[in-house]
Amino acid sequence: MLERLLGFPWTDLFSPAPDVLHARKTVHDRDGLQASVVIGERWPTSRLFLSAAGDVADSWELIGRNVLDGTTSAVHFLPAARRGEEVRLRPPDTAALGRFLRPARRGLLVGVEEQDDDLRLYVIDSANTRRNLAAFTPRDEGFAVSGAHELDDLTYGILWSLVQLDDGLLADDQTLDDEQQVLETYLQLPRSAPSRMTLPMLTAVGAAWLGSAFCAQHIQRRLDGASEVPLFWTREQTGEEAAAWLFFRHKIAYLQSLGRRFGGAVNKLSRTFCIP
Structure with a gap:
């Protein structure tokens, strides 16, 4: 009752008062709250932060582990209803959705379909949403996406890795373009590879991409004239x-x-996994 009346969580109400209190809109009971909790519980590499301001987008943090760096995307929640293999996302406020889609940033829309005590979630990115909205009118029952957009373990794994890889490469775009030309020098040497210490300050993704590109070129050049089928190993x-x-x-x-x-x-060509 106190949270609803005063607009602050009970942990704040029963804690020492800060020097300055700024009254603000609370995220308590707002759209997307249950979906954000469900996503965080199902996939521990996800954290969702709901904004208390109507003109500030919510954010979805994708947390890297040993290889990927992690990244954050804006996120917007919409009601959804599935009919067979088609899912309808129904924006209750098309103006708010338009404001979310306008900035030149990565954005993800999450459709939320309530099913008794559970939720079914569907995800689509901003670029595809803009194309869908081009044919959308207020009289429509939302815009349609395929049921393949359902956010299950496989879809989440693809989304989690692809977005982090993409953002890491975009962050290093110019540097990687410059360094590819330097790699040509190393490729001319019989037994050489660029040391991690010789590379500029790249993201983990950028460094992995550069090393991978070098290895692929190096191997193919050394296979010219091979008399036997090579055996590959990977780690x-x-x-x-x-x-x-x-x-x-x-x-x-x-x-x-x-x-x-x-x-x-x-x-036959084969590849062995080398696991310490």
Whole structure:
């Protein structure tokens, strides 16, 4: 009762008063509160922060572990209803949604469908939402997305890794472009690789991308004229480390090149995981 009347959590009300109190809108019982709690409970690498101000977006922090650096995205919650394989996201306030989509930043929309004591969640990014809204009218029952947008463990894992990889590479974009030209010097040497200490201050993702790109080029150049099918080993031990095989384009090209070169060999191409 006191929280609802006074607009502050009870822990603040029964704590020593700060020097200055600024009355503000509370996030208590607001839209998205239950969904933010559910996301945090299901996936411990997520933290959601709900804004107390109507003109400030909520934020979704994706926490890295041993490889990824972590990043934060703006997030906006909408009611959702599923009909077969289609999900309708219904913005109760299209003006508020427009304000959320306008800034040039990464944004994620989370559709929330209440099911008895549980929630089904659906996620779509701002860029796709803008395209959906182009054909949206106030008379529509929201805009439709595929049921494949449901936020389950697989979707969360893809979202969690892809967003962190993308933001890390964007942060290092100019530096990586410059350093790729330097790598050509190392590639001409018979047995050499750029030391981590020689690289500029890159994010963990940027350093991983640069090292991976170097290794892919180095291996392919050394395989010219190979008389036997090579045996490869790799040290990825977690999904976080292995995510680059899904999203780094040079890795896909590297695997395709090896497949074309050795795919028809009698001794099939193989890769061993080296786990300490």
